[in-house]
Amino acid sequence: MTPLVFPPDPVIEVYKHHVDESLLRESLKRTPEQRILAIMSMDELVGDLRRAIQRRNAQP
Amino acid sequence: MTDFRRLLLALADAGVEFIVVGGVAAAAHGAVRTTLDLDIVYRRTADNIRRLIAALLPIHPYLRGAPPGLPFLWDERTIVNGLNFTLITDAGEIDLLGEIIAGGDFERLSSHTIEVELFGKRLSCIALDELIRVKRAAGRPKDFEALAELEKLLELGRSG
Numbered sequence: 001m002t003p004l005v006f007p008p009d010p011v012i013e014v015y016k017h018h019v020d021e022s023l024l025r026e027s028l029k030r031t032p033e034q035r036i037l038a039i040m041s042m043d044e045l046v047g048d049l050r051r052a053i054q055r056r057n058a059q060p
Numbered sequence: 061m062t063d064f065r066r067l068l069l070a071l072a073d074a075g076v077e078f079i080v081v082g083g084v085a086a087a088a089h090g091a092v093r094t095t096l097d098l099d100i101v102y103r104r105t106a107d108n109i110r111r112l113i114a115a116l117l118p119i120h121p122y123l124r125g126a127p128p129g130l131p132f133l134w135d136e137r138t139i140v141n142g143l144n145f146t147l148i149t150d151a152g153e154i155d156l157l158g159e160i161i162a163g164g165d166f167e168r169l170s171s172h173t174i175e176v177e178l179f180g181k182r183l184s185c186i187a188l189d190e191l192i193r194v195k196r197a198a199g200r201p202k203d204f205e206a207l208a209e210l211e212k213l214l215e216l217g218r219s220g
Contacts, residue, residue, distance in 0.1 A: 020158060024216060032087075032089075033178050035087045038087075054075070
């Protein structure tokens, strides 16, 4: 299968300036399974934070 | 939170033929953006639909966003009469896609996949360049950030 080559899209090129390449390099050191577990952990953390904020906001 | 492990194992253990696409596929390729749901393209053969029904039945699939109590039967007729389903289950959110924009159905997409080892199973995952191609073709503004990250990953991969 010949790899696809994409002509640069000017909008996406602008967004690329904001991509943290060091995070991607760290991610590529992990296995695919570890990467998926990492996003699950992040989702869990976000959920915990959201619930903590809701509890705090509910206090008089 | 969606338990991707539980969903993927439920499908794989039941022998469902499917391809991981979307945010989980992006994560498997190295993307660090979070995603809320598991997107899969499933093969629409009668046997595979039966396996899909059996795989998800124990985790109670229901239409995501639908009001509680809406009659929804998780059976072969429902799947045959529909195509794409956005579901909530006991293990979280899953999108079952009969086909995707610019990517087509399981048969077409299956020649643009890689095998990845996930949770002890060899699973089909959309290839990185194909994922970029279909996201570009879809042209959704919400995908621009994800596309920038995926194209960076492709560049990093090609530069070694």
